[in-house]
Amino acid sequence: MPLDQSFVGRTYPPTEPYDVGREKIREFARAIGATDAEYHDAEAARAHGYADVIAPPTFPIVVTMGSIDQVKDDPGLGLDYRRVVHGDQRFAYLRPVVAGDRLVCRNTIEEITARGGHDFLTTRTDVTTESGEPVLTAWMRLVQRGEDT
Amino acid sequence: MSEEFEPQAFRVTRADLVRYAGASGDFNPIHWSERVATGVGLPGVIAHGMFTMALVGRAVTTWAGAPDAVVEFNVRFSRPVPVPDTDEGTEVVVSARVKETTDEGQVRLALTATCHGEKVLSLAQALIRK
Numbered sequence: 001m002p003l004d005q006s007f008v009g010r011t012y013p014p015t016e017p018y019d020v021g022r023e024k025i026r027e028f029a030r031a032i033g034a035t036d037a038e039y040h041d042a043e044a045a046r047a048h049g050y051a052d053v054i055a056p057p058t059f060p061i062v063v064t065m066g067s068i069d070q071v072k073d074d075p076g077l078g079l080d081y082r083r084v085v086h087g088d089q090r091f092a093y094l095r096p097v098v099a100g101d102r103l104v105c106r107n108t109i110e111e112i113t114a115r116g117g118h119d120f121l122t123t124r125t126d127v128t129t130e131s132g133e134p135v136l137t138a139w140m141r142l143v144q145r146g147e148d149t
Numbered sequence: 150m151s152e153e154f155e156p157q158a159f160r161v162t163r164a165d166l167v168r169y170a171g172a173s174g175d176f177n178p179i180h181w182s183e184r185v186a187t188g189v190g191l192p193g194v195i196a197h198g199m200f201t202m203a204l205v206g207r208a209v210t211t212w213a214g215a216p217d218a219v220v221e222f223n224v225r226f227s228r229p230v231p232v233p234d235t236d237e238g239t240e241v242v243v244s245a246r247v248k249e250t251t252d253e254g255q256v257r258l259a260l261t262a263t264c265h266g267e268k269v270l271s272l273a274q275a276l277i278r279k
Binding site: 024027028030031032033034036038039047050054056058062065066085086087088089090091092093095096111112139141 | 160216
């Protein structure tokens, strides 16, 4: 069954804050082989004006992907996650994520389309600090493959 | 920023995928179980799309000369990156060309990532500040 178009524009409640830990950033940077000092060494990051180590550009997926559960698990939408693959990913940054940030995600369903038997769902996640400072926006396009493929 | 975009090659092994799964929290078994991956019609275990995007991000920040220079970053995952269970694994090669310089002096890069000569991303771009 195709996804319900009437869900376009639906917004979800802000998530509980995600505490960005210094060791989590270091672990993520190590996992992608990124050795830049600003990801690992707080002094190096401070020299560039940041309060603590900064995160690599794709680190926010750790925060935003988790928050998408509220969309995935929305019973009315009817997404069958076993048939879903990650189609597109986009980030627009106001600044890097910094260790010590407490990040809140606000999810919106931006687009639902159907083509060639597949459904396409685009979510927008606005990420702010707990006090409301905008940090980045992430868009994720999920592809729900047709039942027969 | 460097004017030359020397293509950057990244080795990807099963161990890298296990480490990325743990660091990112994405434990989808198609990224570590041959049985599950082939069971859903894949050629074998494939890399996380976001791991490939992270490698492209490394290339972009290296070319930009700063880890905090990326303003926008987007990709489409157009083809899976199979990672065989060998010491060598596979290789992803990232290259770039300047698409435009904006009025604010930011540079938009058109990005290409290939595995065995085939493009694994499409519509991949990064906007970076100088």
